[in-house]
Amino acid sequence: MTTQPLHSLVLETPAATPSDIHRHYMNKLAMETDVADVQYDRQHGLDDFLLIDVRSATAYEQCHIPGAVNLPSSHIGEETTAAFDKNRAIVVYCWGPACNGATKGAARLAALGFRVKEMLGGIEYWRREGNDVSGTLGQSANLVG
Template sequence: MTTIRSLVLETPAASPEHTHRHYMNKLSVETDVSDVCYDLKNGVADFLLIDVRSSQAYAECHVPGAISLPSNQINAETTAAFSKEQVIVVYCWGPACNGGTKGAARLSALGFRVKEMLGGIEYWRKEGNDVEGTLGHSACMIG
């Protein structure tokens, strides 16, 4: 009889304490579409929402209340009016885009507390949430 090895168990699972720290660290730098939508719908606006896609993509379709600041334009001058006390939430196109990650890295390097909204505008729209912009829901889903 041949024993088949487990690919899942080949690497031992971490301790519950280590696992808890890992997921709490992950949650400290990420949020999702549902949580952002819930907060916005309930008037909880203690964070600044930034669309880090191109200015054109923002103009065509964006999350209501978001401001446009393309990730490649994030620097000390373009963020001078932002409060270092307020959490910033960034988003880009979707799961296949790393613009949000780049934006979060640039903002955190400047001393801001930041979270990336997982799913980006793609999942914002897929979940049926409202959008603003010249093309609204008919805008392209990818960049």
């Protein structure tokens, strides 16, 4: 019985060059932020961005990040964003890692000319990290929609 030599599934596609890898991750960071970074900025008065919760009005009413504005991703358009400053960055969030509402919201906002980042982890990880929330149900609200 002859056996075939094993080959690496990891390396069958060669790794990119360090400069390509650096560019990739810098581009990724330009479009994403995380719960810890948003909380850090808010704690230190660095609020040069508008925080938007793109979940439903009901979910927002029950539990949201204090100071966040509610604009469901399906309602993002020229009329609903007319009062927003296009020179101010926007950070969007939704339910959590399994939700693509923030991704949809970020895409819609970018198409309207806004600079936008998605907050990875959403309200789920905001709460998991012990940060304050507002709303009628607060910490007892559902973690998923």
